[in-house]
Amino acid sequence: MLAYRHAFHAGNHADVLKHLVxxxxxxxxxxxxxxxxxxxxHAGAGGYLLKGAQAQKKAEYREGINRLWSRPDLxxxxxxxxxxVQQFNLPAPEPGQPAPVLEKGMTPPLALYPGSPSIARLHARPGDSMRLFELHPSDARTLAAHFGGRQVQVIxxxxxxxxxxxxxPTxxxxxxLVDPSYELVADYGKVVATMRDAVQRFPEGVYVVWYPQIARVEAAQLPKRLMSLSPKGWLHVRMTVAQTDSQGFGLAGSGLFVINPPYTLHETLQGVMPFLVEVLxxxxxxxxxxxEQPA
Incomplete structure (x- = not known):
């Protein structure tokens, strides 16, 4: 859906859950x-200016990453x-200079929010590679400008x-990571079909599927449909933090379905989800x- 731009929602409660996982x-x-x-x-633009016009339209980050930004009890x-995210907000290094390091106790101003590709790049090692798909031409150009390199392909x-x-892969x-906008109801069926094909081709892969918690039956059914095609173990986490309006519209929360999850993920989420729900x-x-269904 070319009309969708994630900049309007960057750093909201759904991004917090997705990027923490x-x-x-x-x-x-x-x-x-x-x-x-x-x-x-569905890589998006890779990063978002929170003071920009799109992010400021609803300023959803204020009820997401902003609530966690300076807390000492995380x-x-x-x-x-x-x-x-704080690392992503450090100033860019001068040409030929090393990247700045976030010192202990340092909290930079919250001005930028990283997209999923930027989260991945902050972890990437020299031998790792990235394949970033983005259909929106403007966002694809932004990705290509910032993510070029031998190990990275923007498509x-x-x-x-x-x-x-x-x-x-080899x-x-x-x-x-599969996280379409779901603006088209057909996206739910596409997610299931795409995951079924991918898991058949590559059953040992780790797959993370994000979905919105909205008043649509397809959204409610998606986790169960994904359970039926998971060959080994899976984990499903959902967070509900907002109310829909009187007509049932709005984003109440979001969920992630992970096929072949790390064995440590369930325990980690058990420890942090009560905190996240309370704060957000x-x-x-x-x-x-x-x-969870263990492998």
Whole structure:
């Protein structure tokens, strides 16, 4: 859907959950010496200016990353994620100079929010590679301007179709993030079909699927549809922090379905989700769900 621009929603509560989970999975992937490929089917622009006109239209980041930014009581996994976003907000180095380092106790102003490709790049090692799909031409150009390099390919194509050519990768180790806008109801079916094909081609891959919690039956059914095609273990986490309006419109929360999750992820989320719900809640009925089928 070319009309969708993530800049309007950057740093909101859904980004917090998505990128905290992504950060934890990336830490697990990079704990082993073997290189891996990061594949992003809907990469966006890679980074967002929170003071820009699009982000300021609804300023959704104020109820997301902004609530965590300067808190001294963050659980370890939340602190790790916030630290990454703070790194992204450090000034760019002068030509020929090393990148600045976030010193202990330092909290830069919150001006930028990293997209998923930037989260992945902050973890990437010299042997790792990235494949970034983005259909919107403007966002694809932005990605190409900031993510060029021998190990990174920015592909201005539909990520649903493009994933077929990426799995299995060489070497056979990859993390795939699938997070379309879901503005078209057909996206839900495309997610299931794409994941079914990818898992058949590459059953050992780690797949992270994001979805919105909205008043649409397809959104509610998506996790169960993904459970049915997971060959080994899976983990599902959902966070509800806002109320829809009187007509049922609005983003109440979001969820992530992880196929072949790190064995550490369930315990980590059990420790941080109560904190996240308390801090990000916009109404008294805020809640979370974690369910898992171990491998």
């Amino acid at each position: 992504l950060d934890q999975v990336l830490r697990y992937m990079t704990a082993k010496d073997k290189p891996f490929r990061y594949i992003d089917t 659980p370890e996994a939340v602190a790790d994620y916030v630290h990454l 201005n194509e539909d990520g649903f179709a493009g994933l077929k050519g990426q799995v299995p 070497p056979r180790r990859a993390l795939v 809640a916009q109404y008294d009925g805020a809640s979370y769900l974690i369910e």
